Amino acid sequence: MKTFDVLIVGGGIIGTNLFSLLARNGVKVALLEKEDDICGLVSRANSGVIHAGYDPRPNTLMAKFNVEGTKMYPQMCKRLGVDFVSCGSLVVAKKEDKKKLEELLNRGKQNKVPDLEILGKKDLQKLEKNLADNIEFGLFAKTAGIVSPYEICVALAEEGVLNGGKVFLNFEVKLIEKQENGKFVLSNGKEEIAAKFVVNCAGQHAAKINDLAGAKHFKMNFVKGEYILLDKAEKGFVNRPVFPLPTEKGKGILANITTHGNILLGPTAFPCKLGDTSVTLEGINKIKQDVLASVKQPNFRKTIKLFAGVRVKSGSDFNISRDEKQKNFYYAVGVCSPGLSAAPAIAQHFLHLLKEDGLKTKKIIVKKRKPYTNTEKLSEKELDKLIKKNPNYGKVVCRCENISQGEILEALNSPLPAKNIDAIKRRLRPTMGRCQGSFCRPKLVKILSDFYKTKEEDVTLNGKGSEIVVGNIKGGIQ
């Protein structure tokens, strides 16, 4: 049986943060992920905002980990070679709501958030040209930023693998047993993996994993967040996340940017069932209506994608702890927003708990992750040099996002290789541009089948059951 020091269940933003952290500390660690790629659900589809930390109630885990995590982001992104857009964030308000902004500012101060400032109309207009006419004040939080959540998960997982960690994909934990020697054995029904310590970061399945382990029982709620993504041609509509005033239900519908230059509007907040990421007309109409509270009319004719993510909730705060009943079992349950911001600090916290409980770390020579080539960011001279060395970088596969075959081959040869079309998408963005893959998907099917030496019928969108083509045409292929 494969045996590790620590097993992490779930390859979302917390799981991958902890995975990389443990690997870099010389711990024998494995990450178990139920899907065909990491970053399967909760961490994949959200606003990508690294929150400054004025929003959570003081003295909560949310507040603590948010502020600590956000501080870690710029340095972490630099280390991983992924983008951190240091754009700050705005909460905007009408004249009569200035008091509510001041409350937020004060909460921010209690949470020890640096660089918060309330701006008047004149200063706001310098930052954003398209605020709604009746907006008079805005809380500007300079330390907030934007990341691509799936790129960070991929980068962290790759960093973990580079430093000795193991990732098991398509490993759905179905059984957790404790041996007499105190070790946990996790099984997917076919294969068993053992470890002294188990950390549950299973996102929407976290309560189930706790139950399997005989740890504290949680009741979880799921909230669907729908989004509208606009073409890059709309870049500049806003230059940072622009929030309305928060309400009981959440942070509201924001006008936002992505690290790649799209405009992102949403999310809605409808209660939903586990795993329900379907988009509804009701939701889309709500976004279109509610976003107008903060900004002028966006150009919805430039919509390229509707999507939804699921947020997990259990009570009013994060549940991050060592289990009281089950020794050497740890969990992160109900980590909703600001979970992305908090994740690096949560990972540090888990490392601290694990060490307290006897986990041995050791100094290793940490290998640095090599980011993927981004031919769009190269100067023509640099690109020319690269193509002359490797012609694949001159063969464009995705015309909308301008991604070459060379870049795609990097994703297939990475420390955590992309195995399906969505996995390539999350590493490099093909099928994410304005044509949404109608030009490049057939090419990607071919590239994947050539690379893995399988039939084109075996190439999937995101794992078994999501095959793209179903067979040959009657006449066969020449």
Place this chain on the structure above:
Amino acid sequence: MNFDIVVVGGGPAGMAAAYSASEKGSKVLIVEREAKLGGILNQCIHNGFGLHYLGEELTGPEYADVWQKKLLKTKAKVLLSSVVTKIERLGDRNVVVHIKNSEGVSKIKTKAVVFSMGCREKPGSAINLCGTRPAGVFAAGEAQKLVNVHGKLVGKKVVILGSGDIGLIMARRMTCEGAKVVGVYEIMPKCGGLARNVAQCLNDFNIPLFLSTSIVKIVGDKRVSGVVVAPVNPDFSFDLTKQKLVKCDTVLLSVGLLPEIDVLNEFNLERSNVTNSVVVNQFYQTKIPEFFVCGNVLHVNDLVDNVTVESLEAGVCAANFAKTGKTTKKPIEVKLDKNIRYTSMKYVYKNTGSVTLCFRVSDEFKNAKIVAKSGEEIVASVFKPVVRAGQIEKIVVDTSKLKNDLNLCLEVA
């Protein structure tokens, strides 16, 4: 390297423009991103191409082949598997086109550029297609490529959304490959495609067409398992009391085309809200005189023959401009009444010979009289027993008769 004209895109429009410009004596380079010329024609293995212009019914690849042969007889140069990454206009007839291919990055100096990049297909999200996002949802043209070029079947039980020509043709194609097409759903009360395609692609194969009906949502986790359909009310909201689940494993979207004009985004050229493209004058020329636009990237044509005719003209105009640098002043805006959706050219000029305006009407009209007026005078008119929104109509105007305006109206006799 220096050229008189660089043509961006080697589909039917690009080949025709490059051919005519070359025949006019211009030094032409055609840049094509795929490994061969022909564009979307290469995946259109059905026939019906060339009936009007060549007088014979060819398949798409055959039609492309005719033009490729014509083109290769000229001195035009062809650069395949190459993309244009950037265009810089430095001054009068001084444009630099940046090109990337597997040999590296190069810059080409040219006097004029013809943009003929065609269209991309509108994604489902652009029309608020809701539900899940499983495998098995294809743009119709994407499916056409997988079937006809890759030789791969994309599904066995198919629903088609949108009754544009690509949707109709794929309904027939999928049926011929043994798939069951359970229905074509069209949100409008009328079919979007050509009448001949309804007859040959749907009726001949007993494929039902559901008008004023659309997909409420896609259902399915990993692969499509069905769609929920419902009739639409006159305000295009769904009548959800009549919604029902239709089981299928594949959805093909034929919900419209968008011009692949984005390489021109940075130039802030005047745009049309109808075509989503830039607007041109009667010489297929934009406000930046070095830039010419033709083919489906200018407006979506019904027949490739029309693309060829239009692009041959555009090539000649570009060649003349490259040679002389002359531009015509004082444009007259072609104004349209509500029955006419758009014209391919927005501006014309006095005393520049006769000009053929291509246009689309907004609905089906019987006994339609299309009239071009300037001042109080009727300068041209055409009578048609029936006009349809799906078809391109034409009217020839003698520009020597123009005063200071031009109004195009459709009157029902």
